Amino acid sequence: MPSKKFVVDLYIRVSTDRQAREGDSLEEQENELKKFCDYRNYQIHNTYIERGRSGGNTNRPEYQKLIKDIKSRKVNAVVVKKLDRLSRSLLDFEHLVGLLQEHDVEFISLRENFDTTAAMGKAMLRVALVFAQLEREQTSERVKDVFAFRAEQGLFNGGTCPYGYDTVSKELIPNKQEKKIVECMFELFLKTKATSIVEQELNAMGFRNRKGQLWDRRHIHMILKRPIYKGIIQWNGGTHKGVHQPLVSEDKFDRVQEIFEERNFNSSRDRIKGLLKGLVICGKCGETLSPNYTKKKNGTIYRYYRCNSTINRRKKLTKCSVYVASEALETLTLDTILTYSTESKLAQIRRDIELKNQVIEKKSVVLSADIEARQLSLKTVKQKRDQYLDSLVTGGFSKDERDKITARIDEFSLEEKQTQAQLYKLEFEKTETSEKLLTIDSFKQAIVTFKFNHLKLSESELKQWLKDNILKIVYQENTVDIAFRLLEDSS
Secondary structure, rough: OOOOEEEEEEEEOOOHHOOOOOOHHHHHHHHHHHHHHHHHHOOOEEEEEEEEEOOOOOHHHHHHHHHHHHHOOOOEEEEEEOOOHOOOHHHHHHHHHHHHHHOOEEEEOOOOOEOOOHHHOOOHHHHHHHHHHHHHHHHHHHHHHHHHHHHHHHOOOOOOOOEEEEEEEEEEEEEEHHHHHHHHHHHHHHHHHHHHHHHHHHHHHOOOOOOOOOHHHHHHHHHHHHHHHHEEEOOOOEEEEEEOOOOHEEEHHHHHHHHHHHOOOOHHOOOHHHHHHOEEOOOOOOOOOEEEEEEEEOOEEEEEEEHHOOOOHHHHOOOOOOOEEEHHHHHHHHHHHOOOHHHHHHHHHHHHHHHHHHHHHHHHHHHHHHHHHHHHHHHHHHHHHHHHHHHHOOOOOOOOHHHHHHHHHHHHHHHHHHHHHHHHOOOOOOOOHHHOOHHHHHHHHHHHHHHHHOOOOOHHHHHHHHHEEEEEEEEEEEEEEEEHHHHHOOO
């Protein structure tokens, strides 16, 4: 019983100004694709030819016909000469691959050796999709940059429009009725110092929120705490002077915040913060040291760091009993960081960095040599495969001879795909290795900045500096060993 034919669609595209250059003419593409299908014994269902159309988008008549064939499962595979003939956008290509996989249709590109009928081809396709993911992330970064720029200019970045404002052409404009309610809200809170009373007063006066519902103290609390009402734009943890009209004066807003601080509106869960929370490791057992406190009968609060293994000894089966006063551990850590600003310590760090860089550079040289060798092997294999393929098409051979030549071509094709996959892996590894090279400058700048500014930093700012620059702090017997991110992340 004859085997079922493998049916394919051919897709050919060229821009008008490229038809006579680089061997990418419509005729040349069609001839090469048909030669390949003849060699593979594929049945051609349709040949879609796109003349003078850009590959930057999918708004192409013949491309849309190809998509219909895929969705109706009329073909087993789509064959192109080069990936950019089908699409110049990795994101569009990723969408197409998803469509192909959904409808069990394979994809073959001669130039890039993408052939998802084989396992190696599927692997190489996944590599290409990694770059699609990279393009998505870069697009996301560009969008973030635009939003950050708008915030720096004092512009509102969208989202739910704050109560008291309307948005006109992406700008905040005061809503007359809602503005009066916001002003009343601030005034009432300054008099009563309680959101629950403000809630009662607003509802008693017949005021309603934007949805026409009764006011809720949580919504009131959120409005009273939001700096946008004094003319400030918040974005990504930073604040910028807005171009919109404030609804309350800066003085009035700040007086409201002082009341919140006095009344201690902060959650009890935030009381045990700890400057070194999440950074300190017990040198005795390897567990984390967490901040805790004990309140004495006379009201005195004793703050300390406690090894987590002491919390549930039955479960952890350990005799560790490390407790250290918060102030002592935090002072010891800050003093130790300051020692890294001395010339002797910086010289030691410089030597460590040089040793690390020597190892990295040696590895990079080895990888470069491997890449050159693989590139040469790839070129040789391609030449041999093309020679056999040309002889098969043009020569007159018996069936046995054709079978032997075909088998040899398949061997070369497999070797080519394996070499290409190895080459991709080596290039990724070399890029990753090169990015690990260190300089003393960034470390020195961080330490010097800390030395001259640590006494001026607020607790939250100091905590953020520690989080950004320190990977872990190992405490043992009144000493700390600090692992800086810059030095450890490159290992």
